[in-house]
Amino acid sequence: MMKISNDTKDVLKNFSTINSGIRVKTGNKLETISNMKNILAVATVSEEFPQDFSIYNLPEFLGATSLMDDPDFQFNASSLSVADNNSSLAYFYAAEGMVTAPDKMITMPEAEIEFKVTSTLLGDLKKAAAVLGVNDLVLKSDGTVVTLVVTDKKSPSSNTFSRIVEAESDGTSYEMNFKMENLKILDGNYDVQVSSKGISHFNNVDVELEYFIALEPDSKYNA
Numbered sequence: 001m002m003k004i005s006n007d008t009k010d011v012l013k014n015f016s017t018i019n020s021g022i023r024v025k026t027g028n029k030l031e032t033i034s035n036m037k038n039i040l041a042v043a044t045v046s047e048e049f050p051q052d053f054s055i056y057n058l059p060e061f062l063g064a065t066s067l068m069d070d071p072d073f074q075f076n077a078s079s080l081s082v083a084d085n086n087s088s089l090a091y092f093y094a095a096e097g098m099v100t101a102p103d104k105m106i107t108m109p110e111a112e113i114e115f116k117v118t119s120t121l122l123g124d125l126k127k128a129a130a131v132l133g134v135n136d137l138v139l140k141s142d143g144t145v146v147t148l149v150v151t152d153k154k155s156p157s158s159n160t161f162s163r164i165v166e167a168e169s170d171g172t173s174y175e176m177n178f179k180m181e182n183l184k185i186l187d188g189n190y191d192v193q194v195s196s197k198g199i200s201h202f203n204n205v206d207v208e209l210e211y212f213i214a215l216e217p218d219s220k221y222n223a
Contacts, residue, residue: 113193119189
């Protein structure tokens, strides 16, 4: 029997937005990867899972367990038993091949760009994208000032929202493009690294949680 903390449940809820299924390995690491293989997330949690298992529909599982008050989780051979004082749930594991899971960890290449993102900035960018109805996020430098711009790249007359970020500028100009829909990261403060090889790394500074997010192929780095 074991408990699952609220912090771990928050991580699982976040991971369920990246991939609706998850393969959990023995130990205290949770990993997930999007079906498009363009978002990889890794978290170290306080629990030690006693065995490997897979859940096909993580939102469904989290929804069902949320009906219980601080339940106990028991890991059986083919299913999970979840119970509190008044309720119980039997939830069967998925076959391993039914869930897209990371095959190996990404090695982050050398990053030319480094900056910080606060939870406030992250929230503002998401709100701006929703209010303006746009889905592009551009990390842009003219060689002196670095900004994050929420826009629609396809429309020259797109409404935009921009925020200057603290990043060291070496005189290089670039436009590194993301899709807002790929920034499925848990609220928090992050150290961010961006490589011209088309990948970014968001590392949470408060908990052991990191994301590798692919850039859009039209990104430009003028070294």
